[in-house]
Amino acid sequence: MNELLIYIPVFAIGLSIGSFLNVLIYRIPRNIRFVAGRSFCPACRNQIPFYDNIPLVSYLILGGRCRWCTQRISVRYPLVELLNGLAYVFFLWRYELSAPFVIMSLLSSALIVIIFIDLEFQIIPDMITLPGMVLGLAVSFAPGGIGIVQSALGLVIGGGVLYLIAILGDWLFKKESMGGGDIKMAAMLGAFLGWEKVVFIFFASALIGLLISIIVMFFSSKVRQSRMIPFGPFLAIAAFVAIIYGDQLIGLYLNSFFRM
Numbered sequence: 472m473n474e475l476l477i478y479i480p481v482f483a484i485g486l487s488i489g490s491f492l493n494v495l496i497y498r499i500p501r502n503i504r505f506v507a508g509r510s511f512c513p514a515c516r517n518q519i520p521f522y523d524n525i526p527l528v529s530y531l532i533l534g535g536r537c538r539w540c541t542q543r544i545s546v547r548y549p550l551v552e553l554l555n556g557l558a559y560v561f562f563l564w565r566y567e568l569s570a571p572f573v574i575m576s577l578l579s580s581a582l583i584v585i586i587f588i589d590l591e592f593q594i595i596p597d598m599i600t601l602p603g604m605v606l607g608l609a610v611s612f613a614p615g616g617i618g619i620v621q622s623a624l625g626l627v628i629g630g631g632v633l634y635l636i637a638i639l640g641d642w643l644f645k646k647e648s649m650g651g652g653d654i655k656m657a658a659m660l661g662a663f664l665g666w667e668k669v670v671f672i673f674f675a676s677a678l679i680g681l682l683i684s685i686i687v688m689f690f691s692s693k694v695r696q697s698r699m700i701p702f703g704p705f706l707a708i709a710a711f712v713a714i715i716y717g718d719q720l721i722g723l724y725l726n727s728f729f730r731m
Contacts, residue, residue, distance in 0.1 A: 499598055675712055
């Protein structure tokens, strides 16, 4: 019972912040100010009253439609709220109320924003990654943090390796093979997670990207024709794997390597 008294408000906070993440996902790529102005329906532009803006609850009560124009509300809105709330609960379970809980919760929120913007617009906003690099370096000093040396190495290796891969890809394919947003995102992840986990993220994201791309291209003729699949979501998924299982997987690999 005492645990529920902590988990419930943390879940509610995660949902509320998830509602704000939806604002960022919609407004940042459209260059709309997000620090001022009330939420509005993208279809009819009517402002949304506070009682229609309660995370998850309002979507269910309204049946997924705008109160004014009855246009369908994208399922992305409750999905983002739920994902963020569940992420906060998971990190609370893993780290309890501590600095790593706050750090990983912030990083997960940033990754959720990146995933949904990159999926729709094929961009990773500097507004997320550049402050993220600075924040990653700053929180390395926090209790339980990875330390400034690990963080700085992670930033340099994360951004540097993808930059070299991008140069090689441009030379091989005679066109841009990787966007600058992916490079900055990798640098941000390195700053938060350190160089070992960002190296793991490179390999894991490539494997995840290959598998998902084959499946998506098989079922989607549009994707086959465009051959454009954003890489940011794969980096984000690999980052979540690194956060949850990275230490175990890296340890397993090193033990197997040295036994050989």
